[in-house]
Amino acid sequence: MLVIDGSIGEGGGQALRTSLALSLVTSTPFRIENIRARRPRPGLMRQHLTAVNAAAAIGRASVRGAEIGSRTLEFEPKAIIAGEHRFAVGTAGSATLVLQTILPALLRAPSRSTIVVEGGTHNPLAPPFEFFERVYLPILRRMGANVTASLERYGFYPSGGGCVRLDIEPCETLRAIELVERGAAVSRRATALVSSLPFDIARRELDAVRAQLGWSEAECQPLVVKESAGPGNVVELEVESEQVTELFAAFGERGVRAELVARRVCAEVSEYLAADVPVGRHLADQLPLPFALVGGGAFVSLSASPHLDTQCAILSRFLRCEVQRIRQSESAWRYEVRVQ
Numbered sequence: 001m002l003v004i005d006g007s008i009g010e011g012g013g014q015a016l017r018t019s020l021a022l023s024l025v026t027s028t029p030f031r032i033e034n035i036r037a038r039r040p041r042p043g044l045m046r047q048h049l050t051a052v053n054a055a056a057a058i059g060r061a062s063v064r065g066a067e068i069g070s071r072t073l074e075f076e077p078k079a080i081i082a083g084e085h086r087f088a089v090g091t092a093g094s095a096t097l098v099l100q101t102i103l104p105a106l107l108r109a110p111s112r113s114t115i116v117v118e119g120g121t122h123n124p125l126a127p128p129f130e131f132f133e134r135v136y137l138p139i140l141r142r143m144g145a146n147v148t149a150s151l152e153r154y155g156f157y158p159s160g161g162g163c164v165r166l167d168i169e170p171c172e173t174l175r176a177i178e179l180v181e182r183g184a185a186v187s188r189r190a191t192a193l194v195s196s197l198p199f200d201i202a203r204r205e206l207d208a209v210r211a212q213l214g215w216s217e218a219e220c221q222p223l224v225v226k227e228s229a230g231p232g233n234v235v236e237l238e239v240e241s242e243q244v245t246e247l248f249a250a251f252g253e254r255g256v257r258a259e260l261v262a263r264r265v266c267a268e269v270s271e272y273l274a275a276d277v278p279v280g281r282h283l284a285d286q287l288p289l290p291f292a293l294v295g296g297g298a299f300v301s302l303s304a305s306p307h308l309d310t311q312c313a314i315l316s317r318f319l320r321c322e323v324q325r326i327r328q329s330e331s332a333w334r335y336e337v338r339v340q
Helices: 013-026 047-059 093-108 129-142 199-213 258-275 283-284 288-293 306-318
Strands: 002-005 029-033 063-064 073-076 082-089 113-119 146-153 162-170 187-195 220-224 232-241 245-251 296-301 321-327 333-339
Touching: 002 013, 002 306, 013 047, 013 073, 013 093, 013 288, 013 306, 029 220, 047 073, 047 082, 047 093, 047 113, 093 113, 093 129, 093 146, 093 162, 113 232, 129 146, 129 162, 129 232, 129 245, 129 283, 187 199, 199 220, 199 232, 199 258, 232 258, 245 258, 283 288, 283 296, 283 306, 288 296, 288 306, 288 321, 288 333, 306 321
Parallel strands: 002 029, 082 113, 187 220
Antiparallel strands: 029 073, 063 073, 113 162, 146 162, 187 232, 232 245, 296 333, 321 333
16 A cells, blocks of 8 residues: 655645545555644644545545544545535535546546535635636646536635536546647736625725736626625636636735735736746646646646645656656746656
């Protein structure tokens, strides 16, 4: 049984999710120790336990240690079970991170699947649903996958209560791609979402975006969410280019001015645009795994985050995979995923 040190890299849930995904695809049993060792509350939280249970259900896996607070887990998959599955996080933990854990295996299942996950859809510790739908899934579709996602109900932190549906068609083979150029700008859009909060928050955030980035009023739109389990606020800035779409988000917090929330996400967009790279940091965190499963690929992004370091380290344990990093400029790095 493969033994994984969960404190590797960023020391959070990335090591667990990547290990579960690779275990399902490669039919490799594993034991992970020191789960989330570098977090204030180590061990499995509700979101991570839901990912474990989802992976166990679709992989007919034998599991030991699947309980809240557990720092050690053993996982032995058997066969991938397609079909209709429903899972509930029970908190505002990210529904899309649960979906990303089981998606690679379901792409290789013998028949189509429909997965519904209830939980957080807009959580400050995970990319929001719109990133999953408009940034991540289009990359998989370029590789040959047939996957669609729909947001059935918003779920803001800390109340949760959201719902995401994923429809997955089986795909015998996926193809390798490269994301090394951004291409010409196509469009850009700023959206300020508010739920059960004063509309003025969204207005002030969009005013700050226009002031800092120079975007037009037509490119900045508020969105009032009327059906959610609790209050929430998020500012999303979307940049569509010829070769890739990127989306950046900042979440409102109690006691933090709306203008500061907007300035945070504007800073991320400014860094991305100035570096002239196609792939932002959050997308870079998620590309090595699907690229490795098709035999390789390449992308250009900013400097590596701890989450990217973690995924690369776990890939090398399950696969004969290396992610080579080549500095192209002061801000841009080329990442080449190679599988022997």
